[in-house]
Amino acid sequence: MSEKSQLPIDNDRTRDELLKGVELGPTERVVFDGESQALRGIAEYASAHEWGKDATFEVAELKLGARDHTYTTATIRFYGPDYFRPNPDNPNGTGKSLVIPTKDGSVVIDLENGVMHEIGRGVKGLENMAETVSRHHCSIGLDVHGIIVIENHEPSNATRVQLLTGLER
Numbered sequence: 001m002s003e004k005s006q007l008p009i010d011n012d013r014t015r016d017e018l019l020k021g022v023e024l025g026p027t028e029r030v031v032f033d034g035e036s037q038a039l040r041g042i043a044e045y046a047s048a049h050e051w052g053k054d055a056t057f058e059v060a061e062l063k064l065g066a067r068d069h070t071y072t073t074a075t076i077r078f079y080g081p082d083y084f085r086p087n088p089d090n091p092n093g094t095g096k097s098l099v100i101p102t103k104d105g106s107v108v109i110d111l112e113n114g115v116m117h118e119i120g121r122g123v124k125g126l127e128n129m130a131e132t133v134s135r136h137h138c139s140i141g142l143d144v145h146g147i148i149v150i151e152n153h154e155p156s157n158a159t160r161v162q163l164l165t166g167l168e169r
Contacts, residue, residue: 065132
């Protein structure tokens with residue numbers, strides 16, 4: 001099976017490209033199976049480390065903003081190791097979240113199947129992101145099957161996506 005065939009149909013990026021990190025085009029949409037990515041990383045990580053009860057696994061990193069280090073680094077995070085328990089702050093959630101740092105601290109958005117979340121300085125609660133993040137930069141969410149979807153909304157600066165395996169951290 002080719003690397004590309006492991007990603008959902010309509011994705012122009014291979015798994016290898018996403019592991020290295022890619023900058024999305026102005027209106028590009030990228031999709032990937034976060035659960036497969038997390039399971040792959042958890043297996044590698046668990047064999048090298050002892051997991052604590054409250055361990056989390058970062059599936060992907062998103063750099064939003066300028067390329068000169070004035071960007072916001074958000075992470076898509078799954079809670080583990082009990083594939084996948086809910087976020088302790090939201091026991092009714094899916095156990096999948098987006099963590100976005102702002103000047104005031106981090107904002108955690110619980111991801112739900114079939115729901116997309118607008119990300120940008122024009123979104124209530126996210127106004128204090130780096131100034132190089134557009135007002136309506138991108139959307140992130142899960143499709144109805146739990147596949148991660150990231151859609152760029154013609155931001156004035158970059159959206160960079162990189163899958164993490166757990167050993168990079």
